[in-house]
Amino acid sequence: MEIKWYIGLAVALFCTGVVGVLTRRNSIIIFMCIELMLNAVNLLLVAFSKMHAASPVAQALPNVASDAQLFVFFIMVVAAAEVSVGLAIIVMMYRNIHSVDINFLNRLKN
């Protein structure tokens, strides 16, 4: 399998997330689209690590493919922390203005 198919898949998932962020107004769905973009980037990083594992560089440096996968692992760790804080902010916003529509937030005041 060539790397271009995985790049195409990751770009398609990322652009679907971008379209979701631009078109939807429900803040929870916007947050989910951000998660979708994050996962597309993770998929691309793992695909590149497997591309490097097949290259001659991997014979000299055996850890070069595992490093990329640990990077993806740390991205997942940070994403979990980010989601907990982000959902807390959305719950707080719903408690104050009784809506999750982001158009009510365009002034960031009252």
Added chain:
Amino acid sequence: MSITEIIFWGLSVLALFCAIMVVASKSPVHSILYLIGVFFAISGHYILMNAQFLAIVNIIVYAGAIMVLFLFVVMLMNLNADAEPKKNRYLQFAGLISGGCLFLVLVAAVTRSADAGRVMQLGTGESGLIKNLGRILFNEYVIPFEISSVLFLSAMIGAVVIGKKN
């Protein structure tokens, strides 16, 4: 067409269909369920690339923890009745066009690249196994690992402080 390519195309179609349904579906609960479908398809890709640790972590952390958190929030706020007001059609169309332009630019840039045809290692390789990853994680990356625990602690405190009634 080998079995690997058939699995790749099947998982890709599943992931793209679920991703489009996340954006297109009216109800937030349906969006969350489709997003879980995307995560399972991406985990299937990880297994296809023999990154077994990341496949399991993706299912446990994303589909198991984060999506349940989303589901809890949506159900607690009772967003099932799609209260989303009527949107501006032109803005939606503009968002679709700009996302499509981004897709076209990225794909055009990738296909011109000389490295686009490089072959990947699928189904084999030791790099994604837990044995290797754990050895590297606790030898070279032990400082970031400890710092991430501090990050989790601060995120937990932050979520509690933000969510507290005052």
